[in-house]
Amino acid sequence: MPNLNYPPELPISGRREEIVAALSAHQVLIVAGDTGSGKTTQLPKMCLEAGLGRERMIACTQPRRIAATSVAARVAAELGAEGPALVGYRIRFADRTRATTRVKFLTDGMLLAEAAGDHRLSAYDAVIIDEAHERSVNIDFLLGILKRLCPRRPELKVIISSATLDTGKFSRHFDQAPVINIPGQTFPVEVRYLPAPEQEEDSSPVEQAVAATRLLIRQHPPGDILVFMATERDILETAELLRAGPDEIEALPLFGRLSSREQARIFAPCPRRKVVVATNVAETSLTVPG
DSSP states (O other): OOOOOOOTTSGGGGGHHHHHHHHHHOSEEEEEEOTTSOHHHHHHHHHHHTTOSSSSEEEEEESSHHHHHHHHHHHHHHTGGGHHHHEEEEETTEEEOOTTOOEEEEEHHHHHHHHHHOTTOTTEEEEEEOSGGGOOHHHHHHHHHHHHHTTTOTTOEEEEEESSOOHHHHHHHTTSOOEEEEOOOOOOOOOOOOOOOSSOOOOOHHHHHHHHHHHHHHHSOSOOEEEEOSSHHHHHHHHHHHHHSSSOEEEEEEOTTSOHHHHHGGGSOOSSEEEEEEOTHHHHTOOOOO
């Protein structure tokens, strides 16, 4: 097992001892952590500290492929030189695990497919269901499977984790499982509106988003910008128009069907102001640096 370090700036790091102790004492644990609390990256490491992942793997589900791949890369980097050998991921059409993998990030659909072939999920010491508040059909099926599996595999540890969760309902479903609430990092939020046009304009949502972004660039000191758009086409058009403008920026698209190499660009250091144009995958599924 590697040396485990926890970033002190993450709120969940201060609850490490409590979570590790709860994992040792209980089969099921409910963790409700606000966005930015660090639960997605740090809970697998706490499972390792609790002695899990030695004989079998630790599974951590993500609702989206881009989250599974990016979080796996982040946790591998935090584990140092041994990280790439210990952390892997599995998504549709890509399996980046090996015999030494101890922490495996995968989409909830992939874990459900594995459960169809192995009803006991015998490859795993622990299963973390992350972003459980999304309550997709896949997640609900997994919660039902785990509920029935726990009595048959008393050594299996289960963590239900989410940013916003009805903790009482989930606790009751898993026979009064203990609940740990993790506060998130809060930042000031300011709501601004574009000034009304002097005359009626027939501009598209893409053009309006580009205009709002350029206004922010002119009026605010340096800092990265995250722009949410509805569709892949809107994202690509917005990024293209921003690149064609006069501002010294790096406009980067982000959506699930992008290649892993393109997705990874949003996490790389950039000397210029970075403008990430994304779907709602950047809302709760992953944290964009900057």
